[in-house]
Amino acid sequence: MYTIFVGDKPIILTTKVEQETDFKSFLLKSVNIGKVIKSLANTDLKAIHLIGKNPDKLLKQFLKLLPNVIAGGGKAYNAKNEILFIYRNDKWDLPKGKAEPKESIEETAIREVEEETGVAGLKITKPLPTTYHIFKRNGKHKIKVTYWFEMKTNFEDKLTPQKSEGITKVEWLDNNASQKALENSYANIRILV
Incomplete structure (x- = not known):
């Protein structure tokens, strides 16, 4: 199962058919992704389930629906x-950005x-889960794979926010402050922290 966010609402890729309650289900192979995005944005639906047959092909099939933007980011300590x-x-x-x-x-x-925060001397310690979200740029929807x-x-x-990227603050946050920040963050970031 995979989760792709449209704002804070999830599109869930699954092979399981479930009784619809506060979500709608569509077949992945014939879905109109534009209608799905619009439904999530303009209704009180909590989620959309896209159902496919083969669990190994769900993500690959979904990523063909819209142009992909590949990005990399860090949870730095x-x-x-x-x-x-x-x-x-x-x-x-x-912090994250396009490859x-x-x-x-x-x-x-x-x-x-480094660019978005001014922090140097970073060493990767391990990979974290990949996140997926749909965004709109120049009138076109795309999937960001981070x-x-x-x-x-x-x-x-000193931390230096990259103002040219619209970043107004950069801060090191302890556990309590991180939890508070997550209240005003994105669903895919809450998965990581």
Whole structure:
């Protein structure tokens, strides 16, 4: 099973047919993805289930429905075990961004965290779950596939928000502050923290 977010509402890819309650089900192979996105945005549905036959092909089939944007990002920890957050578009988020040609996804993740926050000396410690969300750019819907990595650094200098990317704040947040920030964040970020 996979979850793709449209805002904070999930599209769930599954092979299981369930009784509809506060969600609707569609067949993945014949779904009109535009109608699904519109339904989630304009109704009080809590989710949409897209049903396929083969669990190994669900994601591959879904990713063919819209153009994909590949991104890398990081959940970075400092020596005090605080997590690095950015504040953009009135929401707390983790730093991430689009992959450049000929760049490994790990290189993308480190570069983006560095560019968006000013933090240096990052080392990847392990991969985290990949997240998927649908967004609209220039009138067209796309699927952002973000590969996430846990990172560590001993960086103690000044944090520098990348203003050109709309980032207004960068902060190291302890566990309590992280939980508070997640109240004003995105569903796919809450999965990671």
